[in-house]
Amino acid sequence: MDPEKAAEAVEINIADAVSSSSNLFLRSSAVDLFEMIENMPEREIIIDFKNIDFANRAFAHEYLTQKSKSSKMISEVHLSEDVKIMLDIVFKVHHREFEQRYAGL
Numbered sequence: 001m002d003p004e005k006a007a008e009a010v011e012i013n014i015a016d017a018v019s020s021s022s023n024l025f026l027r028s029s030a031v032d033l034f035e036m037i038e039n040m041p042e043r044e045i046i047i048d049f050k051n052i053d054f055a056n057r058a059f060a061h062e063y064l065t066q067k068s069k070s071s072k073m074i075s076e077v078h079l080s081e082d083v084k085i086m087l088d089i090v091f092k093v094h095h096r097e098f099e100q101r102y103a104g105l
Contacts, residue, residue: 009044011077012037015051024055024083027062034066043072050078060090 015022017036018029037045055063064087067074079087 008042009046009073009075010040010042011046011048013048013050015049019052022051022053024052024059024063027058030059030062030066033063034070037070037072037074040072045072045074047074047076048078049076049080049083052083053080055083055086057086057090060086061094063087064090064094 012033014024014033018024018033033047
């Protein structure tokens with residue numbers, strides 16, 4: 001991400017915001033995260049996945065569903081390989097649901 005753009009964006013550490021562990025399992029965690037995001041005044045949001053080792057398919061699907069509906073410009077940083085793989089798999093399976101809002105991760 002461009003450093004000037006980063007200065008305008010707000011960063012959210014997902015581990016602090018929705019999880020008390022290094023794993024993301026619940027659809028409701030993704031819903032809660034995006035409710036918080038939508039109530040923020042900033043347009044650009046960076047979601048930091050630092051300290052998150054794993055996200056299951058249910059969380060990944062809900063995360064991408066919520067992201068595709070969001071009015072914000074959302075990017076991700078510090079994705080573990082396992083989290084990135086899961087998000088990529090879910091995106092590929094459900095790409096028609098998501099492709100109108102963004103081109104991928």
